[in-house]
Amino acid sequence: MPKQVLVIEDEPNIIEAISFILSRDGWTVKTHSNGLTAVETVLMRKPDVVILDVMLPGKSGYDILRELRDLPQTATLPILMLTARGQTKDRELAERAGVSHFMTKPFSNAEVLAAVQALVAPVGDAK
Amino acid sequence: MITLNGLVAVCLTYVVFLFVIAFFAERSALRGQVRWLKAPLVYTLSLSIYCTAWTFYGAVGSAARSGFEYLTIYLGPSLVMVGWWWILRKLVRIGRSQRITSVADLVSSRYGKSNLLAICVTILAVIGTTPYIALQLQSVTLSFEVFAQPGVPSPEEGLRSYTALWVAFGLALFTVIFGTRNLDANERHHGVVMAIAVEAVVKLAALLAVGIFVVWGLSGGVAQTLARIDASELGSWQMDGGRWAGLTLLSAAAFLCLPRMFQVLVVESDDEGHLRTASWAFPLYLLLMSLFVVPIAVVGLDLLPAGSNPDLFVLTVPLATGQEGLAVLSFLGGFSSATSMVIVAAIALSTMVSNHIVMPIFLRLTGNGASVSGDVRHAVLLSRRLSITGVVGLGYLYYSLSGGGTALATIGLVSFAGVAQVLPAMLGGIFWRGATRMGALAGLTSGFAIWLYTLFLPSIGSGALSDAIMAQGLFGLSWLRPQALFGISGLDPLLHAFLWSMTFNVTAFFSFSLASFPSPLERLQGAQFVNVFDHSGGPRSWAGGVAQTEDLMIMAQRILGAPEAQALFEREAHRQGGRGLLPDPTPDFLETLEKELSGSVGAATAHAMVGQIVGGMSVSVEDLMAVADETAQMMEYSARLETQSNELSRTARQLREANQKLTRLSVQKDAFLTQISHELRTPMTSIRAFSEILRDSRGLTAAEHIKYASIIQDEAIRLTRLLDDLLDLSVLENGQVNLNLRQGLLCDLLDRAAAAANDGGHAVRIRRNGPNEQLMLNTDLDRLSQVFINLIANARKYCDADAPELEIRVSEKTGLLVIDFIDNGSGISVEAQDLIFEKFARVSDRQAGGAGLGLAISRQIMTRLGGEISYLPGYGGAAFRVALPRNFALAAQ
Structure with a gap:
């Protein structure tokens, strides 16, 4: 069964780009673009990996991350944070909130793919 | 026979002589050579201003009329000098330690520095002294007339006022020159005092010369003279004991209270020790002055035709016997008596008038303007000079109005009784701590009023009080008859007035003093006055021992702060070698303390504060001014x-x-x-x-x-x-925009904007009102168009209605063109309305594209165009209003 990745992002072109990259690699890609309902969506879809944007309408990516980490079901869920805010303090903020991996936009497609793969590799069985 | 011109020349020479003496004395004093000026003899001689022209001429007149009664006038002061010298000593001590400048100052200082009291005393003194000055002018005029028409004292009016005027003028000039030369804090006038001392010698010499001539030249010796006295009516005149006692008391009181006597006794006094000499020398002087009065009177009565004015015997006797030189000397003696009295009285009165009436008014009028001490000094001098002129002028006025008919002695006694009203307040003040301001005021005013009513007004003559009042009393009440108050008639008018005024004065003084309560300052001053000998050492050095170091400490703490004050006191105690924390109040320490304090509060204040606590020094007017x-x-x-x-x-x-x-x-x-x-x-x-x-x-x-x-x-x-x-916004925000002003029609502008915004977003139906848009604009059309495009594009992007519509309404309000853009969407939430004009403030999701700078840019543009863009709440959909002046160029002006 293919691994599932949930992309939480509000910029349609970026969603399209990530979807293309990951599905070509065999991932099942689900997308969500609203911050307010992001946590429920994660709990409902139970993805293997979450790619999370920071500046989302309704709720910030940091808050979503913190809430997920507070929930037992998602406390260890691999979460890759992608943000256009690339300052050091943003990275620190994300790490304190318990991010699994942090990347700034614009990104290289290969790097995103590698990062997602790396996030599931230690726990999951070989693909 | 000496001519009138010759006499005038003699007078002028004499006056010039006095000027020279005063000038040199003043100069010596300035150089510090004051020792000879301070001789006890000078002090004693200066007291002789007691003997005015009234005593010089009038004593003989009095003797001729009332026998030995004239002696009472000499007896009073002699008793004071011999028997009451301790009162004088106390007065002098108080005068020096409190820096008293006049009787008024003394009384006011004692009763809590009350200026009201000072004004009362001043008015009393002026009213009491004015007739006295008039009297001096009259005597000089009369003596001139004697020489003009020897033996016939029927005056020629023109000459009379002419002489008096010139004498008054000359005296005022002399007094202004030497009396206001310096504004010394001590009010001492060495030049004047010296001139007066010389005049004292002149008048004594003159009277003695006439007396010797009469006794030995005319009568042929002492024995013959005595026989002649016995033979005359004079010898057989009855002596009225009551009147004698009354007059003696009156003259004693006046001696202490007369402003001019206070001036020479207390104010001009340099040394208390002089009193010791004066206490015997002055009675001796008076004795010499009175020695030949009776012989001259007796011989005058014998020698001269009946009806001759006995007041002028001193002059007429030598003249009638051909002794012209002696007559001139005698004239000079009388002249001296008159001038010295007027000069000192003018100084004393002007000090009071100036200090207590003119200056307070001046200071009140000028307000804060005169805070510079130089101004005040100048003003004080000017006010003194004006006061002197005023006082002498008043005397002259009284003289010319009264016509000078009354016998000399009567005017003098009226004056005495007037100034004597100060006595209870003065003596009560220096001996009785219970005396209060109310008491002093009540005593003074009641005594003064009775004196005015029973003695002064009747003495002026029929003008002042009507005959009806004199005969039937005020309001027809017989017990209010001026010369028979409360029905007691048959008394001598003078004694009657003196008795009643003093009775009321003293009674009021005591009863009001007992009934009223003194203010703190009054009590303090009272203690300082009554106990002056307890705590007045030398005038400048601090008297140690009495000072309360603790009090000083408390004061110093308040001013310097507790730690500094304690440190200072400990340091000083240590320096003195003592063990405790408090040093002894040695003069050294007090000086140091004063110096320290003056750094904080100023020298004068520091001196006054230390002085108050130490008690050796009290605060003078000058200190207070400083x-x-x-x-x-x-x-x-x-x-x-x-x-x-x-x-x-x-x-x-x-x-x-x-x-x-x-x-x-x-x-x-x-x-x-x-x-x-x-x-x-x-x-x-x-x-x-x-x-x-x-x-x-x-x-x-x-x-x-x-x-x-x-x-x-x-x-x-x-x-x-x-x-x-971003670049556009940056340019607009920095104000570096060059506006491209052009004319165009609003409808064209909106057409173009609608066309430009046509791509992207949903199709929006735009509703417009054609006729309203036919308006000519003069502004930057491109920029305005940019705003329109932004608003139309926003409607396209964000209007969420099923059939999106945008209405563009055009109107004009208060000279502004107003264009509203209203769509039929769900509008913008209230919270967001404040934000939409901020940069990057996008409200909805970002599918619509755009960075959120459009409205920020639009706002900047509208500001540049002299108008504004705002959100219109309450239209349901999003509604924006653009308002701008139709003619930018005109609006910019």
Whole structure:
């Protein structure tokens, strides 16, 4: 069964780009673009990996991350944070909130793919 | 026979002589050579102003009329000098330690520095002294007339007032020159005192010369003279014991209270020790003055025709016997008596009038303007000079009005009784601590009023009180008859007045004193006056021992602060070698303390404060003026400091506000940079991702190719637009916009804008009102169009109605063109309405594209065009209002 990745992002072109990259690699890609309902969506879809944007309408990516980490079901869920805010303090903020991996936009497609793969590799069985 | 001109020449020479003496004495005093000026003899001789022309001429007249009664006038002062010299000593001591300048000052100082009391005494003194000055002018005039028409004292009116006027003028001039030469704190006038001493010698010599001539030249010796006296009516005249006692008491009281006597006795006194000499020398002087009065009177009565004025015997006897030289000497004696009295009285009165009436009024009128001491000094001098002229002028006025008919002695006694009213307040003040201001005021005014009614007004003559009042009393009440008060008639008018005025005065003084309660200052002054000998040492040095070091400590703590004061006192105690923490109040220590204090409160204040506590020194008017000066300065400083401190706190507040603003700006800048970073990175992310996909992926369909390339193109356009907007906004915010003013029709502008905004977003039906839009505009049409495009494009992007509509309404309000853009969507939430004009403030999701700079740019543009853009709440849909002047050029003016 293919691994599932949930992309939480509000910029349609970026969603399209990530979807293309990951599905070509065999991932099942689900997308969500609203911050307010992001946590429920994660709990409902139970993805293997979450790619999370920071500046989302309704709720910030940091808050979503913190809430997920507070929930037992998602406390260890691999979460890759992608943000256009690339300052050091943003990275620190994300790490304190318990991010699994942090990347700034614009990104290289290969790097995103590698990062997602790396996030599931230690726990999951070989693909 | 000496001519009148010759006599005038003699007078002038004599006056010049006095000027010279006064001048040299003054100069010596200035050089510090004052020892000979301070001789006890000079002091004693200066007291001789008691003997005025009234005593010089009038004593003989009195003797001729009332026998030995004239002696009472000499007896009173002699008794005071011999028997009551301790009263004088106390007065002199108080005068020096309190720096008293006049009787009025003394009384006012004693009763809590009450200026009301000072004014009362001053008025009393002026009213009491004016007739006296008139009397001197009259005597000089009369004596001139004797020489003009020897033996026939029937005056020629023109000559009379002419002489008096010139004498008055000359005396005023002399007094102004030597009486206001310096404004010494002690009010001493060495030149004047010296001139008076010389005059004292002249008048004594003159009277003695006439007496010797009469006794030995005319009568042929002492024995014959005595026989002649026995033979005359004079010898057989009855002596009225009551009147004698009354007159003696009256003259004693007047001796102490007369302003001019107080001046020479107390104010001009340099040394208490002089009193010891004066206590025997002055009675001796009086004895010599009175020695030949009776012989002259007796011989005059014998020698001269009946009806001759006995007041002029001193002159007429020598003249009638051909002794012209002696007559001139005698004339000079009388002249001396008159002039010295007028001069000193004028000085004394002018001091009072100036200090207690003119200066307070002047200071009140000028307010704060005269705080510079130089101003005050000048004003004081001027007011003294005017007062002197006024006092002498008043005397002259009285003289010319009264016509000078009354016998000399009568005027003198009226005057005596008037000034004697000060006595209870004065003696009560220096011997009885219970005396109060109310008591003094009540005593003075009641005594003064009765004196005025029973003696002074009747003495002026029929003019002042009507005959009806004199005969039937005030309001027809017989017990209010001026010369028979309360039905007691048959008394001598003078004694009657003296008795009643003094009775009321003393009674009121005591009863009001007992009934009223003194103020703190009054009690303090009272203690200082009554116990003057307890705590007055030398006038300048601090008397140790009495000082309370603890009191000093308390005061010093208040001024210097507790730690500093304690440190100072400990240091001083240590320096003195003592063991305790408090030093002994040695003069050394007091000086040090005063110096320390003066650093904080000013020298005068420090001196006054230490002085008050130590008690050796009291505070004079000059001290108080200096204190007031310092206080004014300090108040000015503190006002300045307060202003500065206000300025500083204002500056601090401004800095704090600026800092807050900068912090806010810095936060805003950070947020702005983060926003820009985000807005730039987002399209770049898409561009990079899809360009990598196009590069790396094989087997993309043609449709995918086109789609991804289009995305890249769209995002590149979005980036470019963002950069354009940013630059545009930056230019607009910095005000570096060059407006391109043109004329155009509003409808054309809206047409173009609608067309330009046509691509992108949903189709929106635009409703317009054609006729209203036919308006000519003169503004930057391109910029205005930019705003219109933005608003129409926003409606396209954000209007969420099923059939989107945008209504554009045009109207004119208060000279402004108003264009409203109202769509039929769900509008903008209340919270968001405040934000939409901020940069990057996008309300809805970002599918609509755009960086959120449009409205920020529109707002900047409208500001540049002299108008504004605002959100109109309450229309349901989003509603924006653009308002601007139709003619930018006109509006800009």
